[in-house]
Amino acid sequence: MKYTEEHEWLKVEGAVVTVGITEFASEQLGDLVFVELPSDGLEVTKNQEIVVIESVKAASDILAPLDGVITEVNNLIVEDPSIVNSDPMGEGWFFKMKLKSQADLDTLMDKEEYEKLTQ
Amino acid sequence: MEQVKRTPLYEFHKILGAKFVAFAGYSMPVQYTDGVLKEHLHTRQCAGFFDVSHMGQITVWPKNGKKQDLIAGLERLMPCDLFALPKNRQSYSILTNSQGGAIDDIIIANRGTHYHIVVNASRKYIDFNHIKEHLSDRGDIYLDKKKSLIAIQGPLSHSIISEACPGISGMRFMDQRQTKIFSYPCLISRSGYTGEDGFEISIDDENVVPFAENILKKAHLKPIGLGARDSLRMEAGLCLYGNELNEKITPPEASLSWSIHKSRRATNLSRSDFLGAKTILNQLRLGVDYIRIGLLPSGKAPMRQGSEIYADLAGHTKIGVITSGGFSPTLNQPISIGRILKTFSDDNKEIFVKVRGKLLPALITNLPFIPNKYKKTI
Numbered sequence: 357m358k359y360t361e362e363h364e365w366l367k368v369e370g371a372v373v374t375v376g377i378t379e380f381a382s383e384q385l386g387d388l389v390f391v392e393l394p395s396d397g398l399e400v401t402k403n404q405e406i407v408v409i410e411s412v413k414a415a416s417d418i419l420a421p422l423d424g425v426i427t428e429v430n431n432l433i434v435e436d437p438s439i440v441n442s443d444p445m446g447e448g449w450f451f452k453m454k455l456k457s458q459a460d461l462d463t464l465m466d467k468e469e470y471e472k473l474t475q
Numbered sequence: 476m477e478q479v480k481r482t483p484l485y486e487f488h489k490i491l492g493a494k495f496v497a498f499a500g501y502s503m504p505v506q507y508t509d510g511v512l513k514e515h516l517h518t519r520q521c522a523g524f525f526d527v528s529h530m531g532q533i534t535v536w537p538k539n540g541k542k543q544d545l546i547a548g549l550e551r552l553m554p555c556d557l558f559a560l561p562k563n564r565q566s567y568s569i570l571t572n573s574q575g576g577a578i579d580d581i582i583i584a585n586r587g588t589h590y591h592i593v594v595n596a597s598r599k600y601i602d603f604n605h606i607k608e609h610l611s612d613r614g615d616i617y618l619d620k621k622k623s624l625i626a627i628q629g630p631l632s633h634s635i636i637s638e639a640c641p642g643i644s645g646m647r648f649m650d651q652r653q654t655k656i657f658s659y660p661c662l663i664s665r666s667g668y669t670g671e672d673g674f675e676i677s678i679d680d681e682n683v684v685p686f687a688e689n690i691l692k693k694a695h696l697k698p699i700g701l702g703a704r705d706s707l708r709m710e711a712g713l714c715l716y717g718n719e720l721n722e723k724i725t726p727p728e729a730s731l732s733w734s735i736h737k738s739r740r741a742t743n744l745s746r747s748d749f750l751g752a753k754t755i756l757n758q759l760r761l762g763v764d765y766i767r768i769g770l771l772p773s774g775k776a777p778m779r780q781g782s783e784i785y786a787d788l789a790g791h792t793k794i795g796v797i798t799s800g801g802f803s804p805t806l807n808q809p810i811s812i813g814r815i816l817k818t819f820s821d822d823n824k825e826i827f828v829k830v831r832g833k834l835l836p837a838l839i840t841n842l843p844f845i846p847n848k849y850k851k852t853i
Contacts, residue, residue, distance in 0.1 A: 386702070387512040389802040389809070390775050408831065410777050412511040412702055412802050415831075434775075441510075 531599025575751030670711025712842030
């Protein structure tokens, strides 16, 4: 598992990574009421705004964690955004992407580093 | 930098698990552990406890016992029929400026010996200075710094409070009374900002912690933060100063013509000589260009404050702006309040709102979104 400073988690499974937001982020955001996901096949660059989420309080952007191509999105959270609050690290994942370079993962934080950031 | 203020219940909120937000110079609970959606629905279904002690409480007393002079002076500041407001009753009104714009929206109550005015937190010093400037020769004016304000709102609010204070049963909407709850003296009114039946309780700072501890022991009463307070008032179609009202928006332009009481509308009479009367009475006669409307977005994206409203999908004709917007937990869909040109304001008409650069459809609807449940008759 890898983490970004934008409070995203990346689960690495071979060449494909699954991306979501952390428990910490979901708590800070409050109840989510709207999610807009990118389309499959979209080529993205690191820090590109690719997801819009809105909580009862405000809208936020989720950034592409690294360069790559979107391979799958989780439409269940578009139907029911509350899944992100109830299970942010599991059922509430946002999208899967194929990384341009697997080595880019080394630039991200591991669990220990991320936990330090949120303390 | 100015110190962020806290209400006397700050530590109490902390123990209850509140998350805080800066609001009008105060650190206030935005939500507790349940979160905004659950808190909102709990208030509609049962009852909610709101700390609104950041709001201002101003008292105005007649000089040398000349109450008629004071009333006439107060009437110059707001288009409310204060001569007809009985003791133990309160009224919604607007402090107007000389251009007819709103300095604040307020609740004013006749206490017999004096008037009690509840004002918005963000405006309390402005209001206080404005009232002093115009009224010092007729009245003594105080901004009370030792009083808290608690709202108990929702269908169970009456039964919850009446256990501790049986006397409230005779009260109807906008009645006010000096009484005791759990032996603590307080000024209670049957009113609120949620569209539900409910009560607002002005109580000494020194008693508010034990009062809160005791009342929150009652079943079905939960603490509710400012997040749900805002979504509740939006569903109820109520104005928020700074959003629907400001110094450039007159009461008729905010669809608040009803707050200009009949006796204050006649031309050439001294009682219609309130600040901004010329503009406002003209608007009542001739109509206004802009009005306040409700909007139901057709999709799932909330349409928030500041988003532009267009008559056409191409975005050629701009007709207004969203003044408040968010998500309605009761309707389970986004809702907005907007200010648009009256000529485009037909009910059920489709208009388009710019959200992140895209024009998205929404339907104009009547306010409120949820019918109010005020206890107007006993």
